[in-house]
Amino acid sequence: MEEEKKVTEMDVTDYTDPQCPFCVDAYKTDVVKPIDVRRVIEKLDEYLSRNDYDGAERHLSYWLEEAKLGNDKKGAFSVYEEQMGLYRKRGKKEKAIESAEMAIRLVDELEIRSTVGAATSFLNAATVYKAFGNAEKAIPLFEEARAIYEEKLPETDERLAGLYNNFALALVDLSRFEEARKLYQKALSILSSGKGNEPEMAITELNLASLAEKESGLEKGEEEIEGHLDRAEKLLKTEGLKKDGNYAFVAEKCAPVFGYYGWFLTESELKGEAEKIYGVKL
Secondary structure, eight states: OHHHHHHHSOOGGGSSOOOOTTSGGGGOTTOOOOOOHHHHHHHHHHHHHTTOHHHHHHHHHHHHHHHHHTTOHHHHHHHHHHHHHHHHHTTOHHHHHHHHHHHHHHHHHTTOTTSHHHHHHHHHHHHHHHHTTOHHHHHHHHHHHHHHHHHHSOTTOHHHHHHHHHHHHHHHHTTOHHHHHHHHHHHHHHHHTSSSOHHHHHHHHHHHHHHHHHHHOTTTTHHHHHHHHHHHHHHHTOTTOOOSHHHHHHHHHHHHHHHHTTOHHHHHHHHHHHHHHHTSOO
16 A cells, blocks of 8 residues: 555655745735746656556646745746646547646736747647647647757757647648648758757658558558558667656657557557556566
8 A cells, every 4th residue: 555655646745845825925916936847847747657647746836836825926837837748648629728828828917928838829720720630720830949049959959840740730620731741851950960859850750651541542652551551660679768757758659650550569569568668467
């Protein structure tokens, strides 16, 4: 029973002492008692590395309340950023959209709209809208994020690759295939210039396979689709690739895509890799 508690419950003593809701200072709007965002995210990564999404949700909900009690808008903004991604992954539409809207609202309250941090918030919010079937609403946010990123980040910055990948997904939903293909190729170019990016490159290759299917159909697009699947498989089997929590997440995400296209052995192998890393049966 004690071991189970360690896995599923948050130990608040890992961080700063929680704010007291009965303290007078908690209600003074000119007093800011910041949460330790760095440590909050480190603990969140621990939950995610063992696939404990329930624990991750409780963890973020707790620290969002602490940020609110401490009038820490910057801390709340950071927590909303993490929440919208987590809720999106879990398919919790209303909570994901609420977190996205709150983060965007805080962008203006904090007067950071032209910053890279704001662009990341726009990107994450756009990804939420796209994930829940509203690509049209996502496009303006992707465009605003892109304008800031391309102005303020180096051309090889991997954050640009993430933006291009997610933006392209929304464009595919709207049948804007050629625009999407160009963004996927931009993402691959950036990722290939760095080290250890093979898992992310594999995701992009699978996205290109999906694009080919939607644009040409399974039969006409077969050759192109097979080429992307082959490259994705080789990337995921790169010798010396670090098999960590990120790899497990990518393997779990990619496995059913290979299965969909009839690559059942690859699907099984990737699922097994994810289970080995997570230590649980998926």
